Amino acid sequence: MATGRKQTLLSLGSDGKPARPLPAKEKLTKKRNKRSGKKPPQDLSSFQRCDGSQPGGHMASRNAGVSTVRLSRPAKKSHRASTLYSIQSLPSEILIKILSYLDASSLFCLSHVSKLFCQLANDDIIWHKKYISEFGNSKMWKPNGTDEVVLKLGKVTVQDRPVGYWKRQYFRAIVGHDVYRWRRELQMISPLTGLPSQTQWVLRNLHVSWELTVSDKSGCEHTFEQAQAHYFQSSVVLCWTGDGWPMYSHISTLQLHGMMRRMSLNCPTLQRASWRSLIAKFDMKTQSAQVIGNDGLVKLIHLQPGIIIGIWRGQCSVAFVMVSLHFHRLMEKSLMGSSACPYYDPVEKAPFDDIDPEYGLHGYTLHFVLHNTVTVLMSSSFSQLFCRRTQIYDGLIQLTAISRSNLAQHxxxxxxxxxxxxxxxxxxxxxxxxxxxxxxxxxxxxxFWCVSSPVSMVLAKSPVCYDYDGTHFEIQHQDSDGQVKMKIICLKEQGPFYLVSLTLYVPVYKVNKHFSRDY
Structure with missing residues (x-):
């Protein structure tokens, strides 16, 4: 009875109806799959469609329309993940050997992939090899002081140095090599200006640019990249335009930085200036602003030294900013300062001379240029400028380049x-x-004195020269290093301009400090 009941229960299906006996062929296939470990083919009748109905016959599928059967399949691993896993599974010695064939920019990009590659890309063995291969036998640049000992491999090993030492030495050597290279290019002095003749070429070749940072009174900073640069014989005029300027009355400080990309990385997102050198900082609270001109659209405000802010007339918004920079030590100022501290010129004194009673009052040479952002209006040099000791007046020495009484000099x-x-x-x-x-x-x-600055011309109060029939004008410039006074005459209306007087006034204390005198 028990046996018959068991057979009856086994013969029933899941729905309580008698199960259909399996044919002999299906029984044989099932036994073979069980022995070999293969899974039997799945019955699609156990799956549900997206609408919740069971798959039926031909008529049911026609009435129900097109249905989709969802099968759960194991997710496949991506090829990239498997490749990365296979690379990371290599021994560190092999990975270091592979990475040693990459250049510095590739190593820098690779260090941002993962923690493992960051550790390997900063390994001292790799950077030690690069340092020795590029600078170990270099004849173009030699390190100073204790760095010469580093190049002797027999005395110094990689393990004797702290972590990251060789990477820092490598980039320090690159910076030193760049400085040596552009300083070598600036050794040729122009006989006309007395300045390095290749300054413009070096600035363009090294892709030196300038950045203006404007801070408002609320503490927000607005950074603007240089839009235009106009080069001349001894100066460059930089221009910034565009939107995003704060209101002129809200400006607190202006900072001018020089920049240079020391390494051209292959990663576009990592291409940024590697160094920012502060050239000048203007505090609007302490700066004396002076309106030097206007037209129908803008008004020009001059800030010492050499900066112009163009403001839209009838408004308080900034239209553009211009800065004039002199070439004297411009490379050092643009590259060798820090982001917070500017580069300071080294103190250079003239040789001591106690024989000449008027030493420091003669032998001056002046190179003078008047220009705008497009053309050069006047460029000339004047030699053998002097001032007698008896002509020192009010703490100033007077150097006359153009005399209004000498018509040949006009x-x-x-x-x-x-x-x-x-x-x-x-x-x-x-x-x-x-x-x-x-x-x-x-x-x-x-x-001895170098300056580049905007100037404005005003009507003279009295005639400056009676040899010309025209309108008389004056131009003056004054800073902490001296004064410049010019007399200009415009012949008739819209006629040519003549520079009939040019005089420089230099403080006596500046002469005494440079020549070690006591005038």
Whole structure:
């Protein structure tokens, strides 16, 4: 009875109906699959469609429409993940050997992939090999001091140095090699200006650019990249335009930085300036702003030294910013300072001389340029400038380059005195404004006073020269290093301009400090 009941229960299906006996062929296939470990084919009748119905016959599928059967399959591993896993499974010695064939920029990019590659890409063995291969036998640049001992492999091993030492030495050597390279290019001095003749070429070749950071009174900083650069014989005029400027009345400080990309990385997201050198910082609270000109659209405000802010007339918004920089030690100022501290010129004194009673008062050479952002209005050099000891007055020595009484020294200008400006959508010209670049050399042809600054022309209160019939103008510039006074005459209306007087005034204390004198 029990046996018959068991057979009855086994013969029933899951729905309580008698199960269909399996044919002999299906029984044989099932036994073979069980022995070999193969899984029997799945019955699609146990799956449900997306609408919740069971798969039926031909008529049911026609009435129900097209249905989809969802089968759960194991997720396949991506090829990239498996490849990365296979690379990371290699021994560290083999990985270091592979990475040693990469250049510095590739190692820098690879260090951002994972923690393992960050550790391997910063390994001292790799950077030690690169340092020795590139700078170990270099004849172009040699490190100073204790670094010479580093190159002797027999005395110093990789393990004797702290972690990261060789990577720092490598980049330090690159910086030193770059400085040596552009300083070598600047050794050739121009006989006309007394400045390095390849300054413009070096600035362009090294892709030196300048960045302006504007801070408002709320503490927010706005950074603007250089839009245009106009190069001249002894100076460069930089221009910034665009949107995003804070209101002029809200500006707190202006900071000018020089930048250079020391390494061109292959990763676009990592291409950024590797160094920012502070050139000048302007505090609006302490700076004395002076309006030097305007036209129908903008008003020009001059800040010492050498910066112009263009403001839209009738508004308080900034239209553009111009900065004039002199070439004297511009490379050092743009690259060798820090982001917070500017580069300071080393103190260079003239040789001591106790025989000449007027030592330091003669032998000066002046290179003088008047220009705007487009053309050069006047460029000339004046040699053998001097001042008698008895002519020192009010703590200033007077150096006359052009005398208004000597008609042979008067110089015509190559155009009208104006300053063109250009924004993204508008442009214009401000009359009676231009740029002045001055380079004063001592008797040893060394730079003594260098300045590049915007200047403005105003009507003279009295006639400056009675030999010309025209309108008389004056141009003056003054800073902590000296004064410049010019007399200009415009012949009749819209006629040519003539520079009939040019005089420099240098403080006596500046002469005493440079020449070790006591005037």
């Amino acid at each position: 110089i015509p200008l190559a155009g009208n005195i104006n300053l063109p400006w250009k924004c993204e959508a508008l442009e214009g010209t401000v009359e009676n404004c231009c740029m002045m670049s001055l380079t004063l050399l001592d008797e040893f042809r060394k730079p």
